[in-house]
Amino acid sequence: MVNIATLVKLSLNLNLLKIESDGRVNTADTQLAISEYDKNAIEEAIRIKEKHGGKIVCVSALTWGPVNKKISDAERILREVLALGVDEAHFIIDDVLDNCTPLETSLALASLIRKLGNFDLFIAGESSMDISNSQIPARIASILDIPFVTYVRKVEISGNNLILQREMPNGIETVEVPMPAVISVTGEINQPRLPTLRQILQSKNKPLMKYTLKDLGINLNAKLMKQRIEIRPVVRKNIIYEGGNLEEIAQKLVDNLIQEGVIKA
Amino acid sequence: MKRNILVFSEDPRVINEAVYIANILKGNEGKIFGVSKLTEDNDVLSNFDEIHFAKENLIPEQWAKFLIKFYKENEIQYLVSPHTVNNNDIIAYVSAKYNLPMISNATSIKDNDATLIFSRQVLGGRGISYIEVEKSLKLSVTVPIKVYPRIKLDKQSLIKEITEIEKTKITSKGFEEIKKSGFNIENADVVVGIGRGFKSKEDIKLAQDLAEVLNGVIGCSRPIAADYGWLPNDLWIGISSKIIRPKLYIAVGISGAPQHVSGIMDSKIIVAINKDKNATIFKYADYGVVADLYQFLPIFTRKIKENLKK
Numbered sequence: 001m002v003n004i005a006t007l008v009k010l011s012l013n014l015n016l017l018k019i020e021s022d023g024r025v026n027t028a029d030t031q032l033a034i035s036e037y038d039k040n041a042i043e044e045a046i047r048i049k050e051k052h053g054g055k056i057v058c059v060s061a062l063t064w065g066p067v068n069k070k071i072s073d074a075e076r077i078l079r080e081v082l083a084l085g086v087d088e089a090h091f092i093i094d095d096v097l098d099n100c101t102p103l104e105t106s107l108a109l110a111s112l113i114r115k116l117g118n119f120d121l122f123i124a125g126e127s128s129m130d131i132s133n134s135q136i137p138a139r140i141a142s143i144l145d146i147p148f149v150t151y152v153r154k155v156e157i158s159g160n161n162l163i164l165q166r167e168m169p170n171g172i173e174t175v176e177v178p179m180p181a182v183i184s185v186t187g188e189i190n191q192p193r194l195p196t197l198r199q200i201l202q203s204k205n206k207p208l209m210k211y212t213l214k215d216l217g218i219n220l221n222a223k224l225m226k227q228r229i230e231i232r233p234v235v236r237k238n239i240i241y242e243g244g245n246l247e248e249i250a251q252k253l254v255d256n257l258i259q260e261g262v263i264k265a
Numbered sequence: 266m267k268r269n270i271l272v273f274s275e276d277p278r279v280i281n282e283a284v285y286i287a288n289i290l291k292g293n294e295g296k297i298f299g300v301s302k303l304t305e306d307n308d309v310l311s312n313f314d315e316i317h318f319a320k321e322n323l324i325p326e327q328w329a330k331f332l333i334k335f336y337k338e339n340e341i342q343y344l345v346s347p348h349t350v351n352n353n354d355i356i357a358y359v360s361a362k363y364n365l366p367m368i369s370n371a372t373s374i375k376d377n378d379a380t381l382i383f384s385r386q387v388l389g390g391r392g393i394s395y396i397e398v399e400k401s402l403k404l405s406v407t408v409p410i411k412v413y414p415r416i417k418l419d420k421q422s423l424i425k426e427i428t429e430i431e432k433t434k435i436t437s438k439g440f441e442e443i444k445k446s447g448f449n450i451e452n453a454d455v456v457v458g459i460g461r462g463f464k465s466k467e468d469i470k471l472a473q474d475l476a477e478v479l480n481g482v483i484g485c486s487r488p489i490a491a492d493y494g495w496l497p498n499d500l501w502i503g504i505s506s507k508i509i510r511p512k513l514y515i516a517v518g519i520s521g522a523p524q525h526v527s528g529i530m531d532s533k534i535i536v537a538i539n540k541d542k543n544a545t546i547f548k549y550a551d552y553g554v555v556a557d558l559y560q561f562l563p564i565f566t567r568k569i570k571e572n573l574k575k
């Protein structure tokens with residue numbers, strides 16, 4: 001039996017960003033989506049459960065507010081997570097966490113985790129798709145004082161030990177670590193499945209619990225540093241050739257590139 | 266103001282990438298401490314007031330535990346590190362112990378009198394986040410490699426060996442190096458990017474031929490390296506790998522996901538070849554051709570050859 005907590009980020013939906021005329025991203029009015037590689041974290045948890053048994057819990061903190069605008073979106077996403085095969089979802093909602101940093105997120109998540117009891121394994125995605133700090137796994141491990149291994153592309157369980165392959169820029173590292181431990185997985189570790197209709201129906205009866213910071217008995221000051229997000233301006237010529245004779249298009253393109261001075265005639 | 270800075274890098278070959286930032290942050294009389302693996306490189310040895318070396322490879326957790334002690338003993342204000350997978354993890358672990366906020370992969374820093382303004386790429390590279398902090402705040406920051414100038418401070422370093430190594434429950438079971446392409450796509454003038462529009466590994470030849478006539482090299486999107494393993498990881502372009510700034514980037518069969526595009530944004534000219542006229546990559550292109558790459562690439566390569574001969 002392996003009891004697993006998956007760490008899931010309710011990310012900004014990158015396909016539905018609300019952008020103001022001055023280029024600023026309006027996070028309050030942007031919808032949420034599950035962070036891409038957290039799907040891989042959930043899938044890996046399900047595979048471990050299928051093989052070894054145990055329970056899978058999803059923990060999350062809503063870090064994009066205001067809560068009243070985001071809550072139904074967050075619940076919808078967490079229902080989808082439950083439909084995938086997660087047994088329970090627990091999440092923290094508090095306006096203090098709006099646009100906070102991984103410091104506050106990890107403190108909030110760690111207190112939720114402690115409240116929920118003991119886990120053998122914590123699984124996160126390698127990086128969130130919106131903010132990409134990749135700090136949460138190491139921070140959670142530090143707070144809970146347990147080992148961490150990131151960018152895992154293969155998990156094997158042997159007794160109480162995990163045998164993990166890490167994807168590093170220059171190669172593959174194999175490490176062994178006893179549980180409990182925190183790991184993050186790459187986007188390539190597995191192919192996340194889609195839920196069946198039956199699972200979607202069942203998900204409605206699974207526990208989906210909300211907590212404020214007060215419920216968790218913690219007090220956070222998330223005002224230390226706030227970020228302002230702007231869209232990077234793209235200034236490109238956008239000369240697009242479509243239809244017609246490919247020989248002619250190729251010649252035009254070559255002429256363009258010679259004129260730009262990026263290829264030499 | 267005295268601000269002590271701790272510069273850490275597991276790999277000593279990149280530690281100097283963070284010294285520029287450290288020097289800005291340190292104020293008038295702060296000290297710059299270095300922690301890394303043993304090196305004989307004099308450019309490294311002369312950049313710190315004190316440098317502490319480990320002789321052997323340490324597990325990230327072991328580095329982190331050493332830094333946790335070091336941080337306290339030396340009254341550190343800022344922890345700075347070149348952004349690599351392990352460095353970022355290690356600094357995050359230490360930051361958690363002291364409740365420090367941390368800015369990962371800060372691409373710029375601006376001194377704004379009482380505050381510092383950092384910026385970093387977000388939203389898969391489509392956005393920039395600006396973070397303003399009081400100078401009195403203790404914090405950590407990792408900085409991308411090859412973005413800040415490499416400087417020489419000509420200090421007389423005090424060199425010490427790390428002798429007390431913390432225990433860890435993690436054991437390393439081996440490292441299998443993956444083969445490298447042998448190309449340096451970060452320095453190439455022309456890069457031809459290969460995406461999932463290519464149907465098989467053999468077809469990459471079409472892009473190779475194009476790169477060859479342009480005296481360039483090939484690169485690729487993440488799935489080509491990480492999913493299919495058709496090309497080595499050092500050719501993978503984007504936010505989770507290499508950032509390139511060639512004179513000419515030609516994206517072939519690449520859809521233009523923000524995480525890929527963020528790795529090519531600073532190219533001088535971008536050309537896109539894609540059969541889908543609605544592909545996002547065209548928004549980022551100076552020149553685009555809506556066509557099947559299998560038809561267009563051979564013609565394009567031949568045309569370049571003909572024009573070069575003239």
Ligand SMILES: Cc1cc2nc3c(=O)[nH]c(=O)nc-3n(C[C@H](O)[C@H](O)[C@H](O)COP(=O)(O)OP(=O)(O)OC[C@H]3O[C@@H](n4cnc5c(N)ncnc54)[C@H](O)[C@@H]3O)c2cc1C
Pocket residue numbers: 036037127128129187459460461462463485486487488489501502503504505506517518519520521522523524525538539540541544556557558559
């Ligand atoms: C946290 C995170 C980090 C990531 N990091 C990176 C990264 O560093 N680098 C990266 O590249 N990706 C990264 N990704 C993945 C990224 O989101 C995309 O999935 C990936 O870039 C898509 O690769 P692609 O464009 O090759 O494939 P696709 O998106 O599948 O696009 C293939 C394109 O080929 C075109 N095509 C198909 N057949 C033909 C033909 N015959 N002729 C011409 N065109 C054709 C199609 O129209 C399509 O536009 C990351 C994702 C996340 C969530």
